[in-house]
Amino acid sequence: MRKRLIGITVSFIVAAVGLWFLQKLLMPKYMDDIVEGAMIAEYYDEEKNHDVIFIGDCELYENISPAVLWKEYGINSYIRGSAQQLIWQSYYLMEETLQYEKPKVFVFNVLAMKYNSPQSEAYNRMTLDGMKMSAAKIKSVQASMTEEEDLIDYIFPILRYHSRFDELGKIDINYLFKKDKVTFNGYYMRVDVKPAQNIPEAKPLGDYNFGDTAYFYLDKMVELCEKNNVELILVKAPSLYPHWYDEWDKQMSEYALDHNLKYYNFLNSTDDIGLDFAKDTYDSGLHLNLTGAEKLSTYFGNILSTECDLPDRRNDKKLKEIWEEKLKAYDDEKNRQYAENEK
Template identity: 60%
Template sequence: MKRNIRAALLWGAILCAGLWLLNALFMPKYMSDIPEGALIAEYYREETSHDVIFIGDCEVYENFSPDLLWREYGVTSYIRGSAQQLIWQSYYLMEETLKYETPKVMVFNVLSMKYGEPQSEAYNRLNLDGMRLSPQKLAAVRASMTEEESFLSYLFPLLRYHARWDELTGEDVKYLTRRDIVSDSGYLMNVEVRPAENVPAGRPLGDYSFAPACWDYLDKMADLCEKHGVRLVLIKAPSLYPYWYDQWEEQIEDYAARRGLAYINFLELTGEIGVDFSADTYDSGLHLNLYGAEKLSRWFGAWLMENCPVEDRRSQENYARVWNEKSAAYAARKERLEAEWSGKNPA
């Protein structure tokens, strides 16, 4: 009997070790391709806490530069953004973030209010795979799954990614147990320039009201921040597309006023900020490039210093050490990307 138990334990251990290894091998690494997939997990490698946390979709991780906020204002910040992050994913990320730290300000980009239902498995994966296993992750998965998805595959990603067996590359082995840093405190840098031309006007919608589920999650966010003494700031990033309707704007303004929240629509402030869509966007107005993001961050840093309880931490040794390293990496990345971009556009 003892021998049987020993054999079962031995083979059980071999099975589990093999499954762990296979999971690690088959998970997409997002190192050289679709770096957006690596953003969520990078947060867990942060060494210090932050005063400002940005939460939202590409309109935050492409448009704000935490490094500039540090360099010019001494504000420590991090972007917990990911591609097409839906509002319930933002909520659970917020809840999870509050397990690790209590920032002074949470900044939430409201574009995701337009999505009242789960959208796409691919984006769900980019948003959720990187989260550590926690009640928040499980709740986010449950809220996000499309009909074709299985809950189990979020616990054992091999069930989802096993079909990659004929796509595995050296990168999958190289990054089996580690990852490079692809962002700068959650900011995904892009230095290319593609001016915004012929931005399409929004086509009329049958119904401009946001889905009840979105309002519920926005309420939960406001309640959560209130409970933790965190100031919630709602923003609409200055992206020209997807189109932001006046009717949507009114609803958010009313909501912010009702809940006593700050709301900034950067689309209305582009002149004041100095964003020039002929030079400050890398994809014709959908997202800002590095130069646009720095302009926006400069304006927002000033606003934060004036309106929120954030402080200049540049003189604090523990923060300065970490952030100076981050700044050096930021500068190196900027230099490298600019050289690559000039190589593509010698003129």
């Protein structure tokens, strides 16, 4: 009997290890074309004592450079961003972040308010697969699932990615256990330029009111931040497209006023920021490139340090060391991309 029990236990362990290995192998690595799927997981390797955590979609991770915030204001920040991050995903990322650290400020980009229901499995995956297993992740999955999705596929991703067996390549082997960093504290760097031209006209909408679900999670964010004594700042990044309607802006302004929150619509400050959409965007105004992101970060860093009373931590020895290394990697990548662009 004892022998049989040992046999069964060993079999289960071997089977579980085999499955874990296969799951690792089959999961997309997001190391080549679409790197957005690798962003969320990078946070867990960080030293967790940030002053500011940005949470939101591409309007944050492509428009704000934590490196500039550190260099110019000594603000230690991180962007927990992912493509088309929905507001409930942002909320649960906030909840999860608070399990690791307690920043002074959370910054949330309000474009996500336009979505009131689950959108796409591919984008869900890019946000949720990177999260470590936790109650927050489960709740985020449940809130995000489209009709075709199942919770079990998120708990055991091999059930979702088993069909990748015929797509496996070198990347899957090379990045089986260790991945490259694709961001700089959550910032996705692009130095190329594609001027903003022919911005599509804003289509009139049948209903300009944000949905109940979106407001529900915004309320929860406010509550969570109040409960944890963290300041919540709402921002709208200066992206020209997708269109940010005046009606939406009004709702956010009113909401911020009602809840005593700061709300910055950077679309109204492009001149003050110094943005030139002929030079500061890499995709015709959807996102800023490095020069644009650095200008916005300088501008917003000033607001953060003055209005939120954030200390300059550049004298913190440990942080300084960490950032020196990060800034070197940041500059190296910047130079590499410029050099490549010039070719």
